[in-house]
Amino acid sequence: MPASLSWPQTAVRLHELLQRATPRIKIVALIGSHTVVTDQEVREAVYQRLAEYRHLPGPLRAAKQQELYAAELRRIIERELLLADMQARLKKAGKLSAMEEIRDYAEKTADRALHQIRKAYGTESDEEFLNILRAQGLTLQIVRRQLIRQIMADEYARTLLKDRVRTPGFAEIRAYYEAHPDEFRTEDQVQWQHIFFSFARYPSEAAARQHAEQVRQLALQGVDFATLVQQHDQGLAAGNGGWGIGHRRGQIQPADLENVVWSLRPGEISEVITTSSGCHLLKVVERKYAGIRPFDGKLQDEIREKLLRHNRESEYSRLIAELWRTGGVQVVASPP
Incomplete structure (x- = not known):
């Protein structure tokens, strides 16, 4: 050549x-x-x-x-x-x-x-x-x-x-929080436990309700609710770690339990609820209320990490752009 x-x-x-x-x-x-x-x-x-x-x-x-x-x-x-x-x-x-x-x-x-x-x-x-x-x-x-x-x-x-x-400071983190309220808006969420007593398993509806009341008293006395689920549930919760189905509004199953679930406070145990198929006993473990997340330490750390990641990506892009400009790059074949 x-x-x-x-x-x-x-x-x-x-x-x-x-x-x-x-x-x-x-x-x-x-x-x-x-x-x-x-x-x-x-x-x-x-x-x-x-x-x-x-x-x-x-x-x-x-x-x-x-x-x-x-x-x-x-x-x-x-x-x-x-x-x-x-x-x-x-x-x-x-x-x-x-x-x-x-x-x-x-x-x-x-x-x-x-x-x-x-x-x-x-x-x-x-x-x-x-x-x-x-x-x-x-x-x-x-x-x-x-x-x-x-x-x-x-x-x-x-x-x-x-x-x-650059590591973002408190003022920058606070400013981001105030400028992006929708990013920190939360929906109602709930974690709840469920024990179902099927009428089909008892000689009468009254017998099913009596059993449910006995289990409720054990729960009120401090017996671990998850243990009671494993011992007494006749539905799906025992195979689901004791958890009820659905975490947001409109998702609770059976739908007959929706209003009761949302009415309970964390740690609260429901009355015995009767539906067409059996009796139900519920306990709400955790509840998150709709609104804007509080500007607490956990959220500040999340925002700081997000801004830091953005700063890191911006600096990396600048670095690569400079190297690309001075590095003599030549693409000699197009993608297939």
């Missing part, structure tokens, strides 16, 4: 020649002067997200695969930009040995992750694990490489962002 061609021009020319020769390796992007991204790596990243498209019909599946291909190509480019920047900074500081330390940490972390994946599959041999990967269109070499390089890039990004991400 002509000596006057730059590295990107050479790589593009090589890509064109390989395309004509039906190559086994297809280059889809160039980063800087030394890094290439191959079609196989991007495809294997997409295959790892099979759950997101395998249920879709033909055209929708193809469209989703193309969308994921573009997303994974961008993620891999971002990863390589971070790694290139890390190497350049360490080289300038005369600390390239730190790169090997980071790689060593990433390799050990990746191998632990692969061990857990293999364990989850229940494979007994290396060949069996490799066959499982092959069945999904994956290769161990590329999966391991992806893990290692992503761990390295994530660690580097975390280090860069550590001092750049």
Whole structure:
């Protein structure tokens, strides 16, 4: 090839020649002067997200695969930009040995992750694990490489962002709370326990009600209600951990119990309720009332974490935009 061609021009020319020769390796992007991204790596990243498209019909599946291909190509480019920047900074500081330390940490972390994946599959041999990967269109070499390089890039990004991400203060948290009341609006919710006494199990309705009254007295005396459910329930609650069905208005089952459930306070036990099929005994364990959540410590922590996550994502986007602008990125093939 002509000596006057730059590295990107050479790589593009090589890509064109390989395309004509039906190559086994297809280059889809160039980063800087030394890094290439191959079609196989991007495809294997997409295959790892099979759950997101395998249920879709033909055209929708193809469209989703193309969308994921573009997303994974961008993620891999971002990863390589971070790694290139890390190497350049360490080289300038005369600390390239730190790169090997980071790689060593990433390799050990990746191998632990692969061990857990293999364990989850229940494979007994290396060949069996490799066959499982092959069945999904994956290769161990590329999966391991992806893990290692992503761990390295994530660690580097975390280090860069550590001092750049601003932690929101109390005034900012309070301002967010006051500006977004709908975000903290809650519906009526209830957790309740239920014991059902079926008329079909007793010689008379009076006998069923008598039994229900006896159980109610035990509950009032402090006997654990969940234990009473397991001992006496003749409906669905005993098989559902003792819990009644439905947590929001309009969801309570049987519907005949709706008004009673919402009338009880936490810890309160109902009277015996008679319906067409039997008797019922209820206890409300927890109740959340409709309205705006109070600005307590728990909610402040949630808002702080949300704002911190937003700040982190914003700083990461700025960092990647700068690296993309200066990193010599060239996409040389469109998604399939």
